[in-house]
Amino acid sequence: MPYDQEKQTAIAAVIQAAQLCEAVRQGLVPAAIEKNDKSPVTIADYGAQALICKALAEAFPNDPVVGEEDTTDLRQPETAHVLTAVTEQVQQTIPSATDSDVLNWIDHGNGTVASRYWTLDPIDGTKGFLRGDQYAIALALVVDGDIKVGVLGCPFLSFDGAETGLLFAAVRGEGTVMMPIAGGNPQRLRVTAADDVDRLRLVESVESGHGDLSQQAQVAQAVGITAPSIRMDSQAKYAAVAAGQAALYLRLPSPKTPDYREKIWDHAAGVLVVEEAGGRVTDMHGKPLDFASAARFPNNPGVVASNGAIHNAVIQALN
Ligand SMILES: Nc1ncnc2c1ncn2[C@@H]1O[C@H](COP(=O)(O)OS(=O)(=O)O)[C@@H](OP(=O)(O)O)[C@H]1O
Numbered sequence: 001m002p003y004d005q006e007k008q009t010a011i012a013a014v015i016q017a018a019q020l021c022e023a024v025r026q027g028l029v030p031a032a033i034e035k036n037d038k039s040p041v042t043i044a045d046y047g048a049q050a051l052i053c054k055a056l057a058e059a060f061p062n063d064p065v066v067g068e069e070d071t072t073d074l075r076q077p078e079t080a081h082v083l084t085a086v087t088e089q090v091q092q093t094i095p096s097a098t099d100s101d102v103l104n105w106i107d108h109g110n111g112t113v114a115s116r117y118w119t120l121d122p123i124d125g126t127k128g129f130l131r132g133d134q135y136a137i138a139l140a141l142v143v144d145g146d147i148k149v150g151v152l153g154c155p156f157l158s159f160d161g162a163e164t165g166l167l168f169a170a171v172r173g174e175g176t177v178m179m180p181i182a183g184g185n186p187q188r189l190r191v192t193a194a195d196d197v198d199r200l201r202l203v204e205s206v207e208s209g210h211g212d213l214s215q216q217a218q219v220a221q222a223v224g225i226t227a228p229s230i231r232m233d234s235q236a237k238y239a240a241v242a243a244g245q246a247a248l249y250l251r252l253p254s255p256k257t258p259d260y261r262e263k264i265w266d267h268a269a270g271v272l273v274v275e276e277a278g279g280r281v282t283d284m285h286g287k288p289l290d291f292a293s294a295a296r297f298p299n300n301p302g303v304v305a306s307n308g309a310i311h312n313a314v315i316q317a318l319n
């Protein structure tokens with residue numbers, strides 16, 4: 001199977017990172033530091049990036065990793081206690097890890113977009129993680145601008161009262177599977193059918209500043225969605241569309257930050273998970289998302305992920 005080694009490596013690394021994140025969450029209230037852009041980061045974000053980058057560096061030493069976190073803040077003398085805490089968490093998986101190993105592994109995630117690269121969000125939805133809600137560990141391999149492998153770990157997600165802690169894995173051309181993070185059989189996923197009115201639902205962010213709630217409601221109404229939206233943090237929203245729990249995920253530019261450019265690691269894994277489950281993902285004008293250029297999409301405003309059947313109607317309603 002194409003990309004089988006990549007897929008297995010990614011799944012194993014995401015599971016290790018998910019276990020670290022849950023260990024941090026189940027400890028005392030996870031402390032957050034504020035980054036330059038005022039967004040939060042925790043020892044779990046750093047620890048997860050360290051574990052996944054170490055695994056990728058060993059298995060695929062020539063592949064750059066474009067990850068969200070860097071070590072600038074961790075290297076400040078004032079935050080020495082944070083680095084110590086990150087290293088202690090990483091040592092649960094790699095007992096020999098030192099502070100300097102951890103810094104080097106995290107920095108391995110500061111590569112740039114290339115003909116073949118990985119993109120990593122060690123915790124997507126850090127605000128959700130801190131609130132005790134949804135978050136995701138998101139890892140994808142991109143080759144010549146095309147997403148080939150996408151793995152999403154959602155440690156706090158469950159559907160229809162079943163097991164909590166789900167992992168989603170997709171390989172281009174091979175479909176999407178869902179499996180319990182704790183272990184168990186992979187199950188093939190399929191988006192909602194066009195006529196499944198019960199599941200004709202919209203999923204959108206919890207944070208109102210990450211989208212345009214009023215335009216999202218108008219568009220949903222225009223395509224016949226009448227149920228109240230599901231509000232969910234992180235790329236778990238893509239998982240909900242892939243699993244047929246929702247038919248549409250809308251992320252339209254917030255009126256407060258109209259010039260915000262979405263980051264590749266906030267989407268790559270989720271996009272492939274939806275596409276390989278039979279869905280479609282574009283920007284708000286119906287154009288494919290550009291994973292070939294830079295860490296932020298240069299020219300893709302808004303994101304629309306759907307079951308495919310309603311996609312054209314959504315784009316028409318938007319334009
Ligand atoms: N203004 C604006 N517009 C759109 N997106 C933004 C904006 N600001 C931040 N971000 C990014 O949102 C990521 C989390 O998105 P979510 O949809 O999961 O939001 S939330 O968890 O409900 O807050 C979040 O990812 P993480 O930092 O990994 O949590 C950010 O990259």
Ligand SMILES: [Mg+2]
Nearest residue numbers: 121124125266
């Ligand atoms: Mg993110």
Ligand SMILES: [Mg+2]
Nearest residue numbers: 068121123124
């Ligand atoms: Mg993140």
Ligand SMILES: [Mg+2]
Nearest residue numbers: 039040068126
């Ligand atoms: Mg962040």
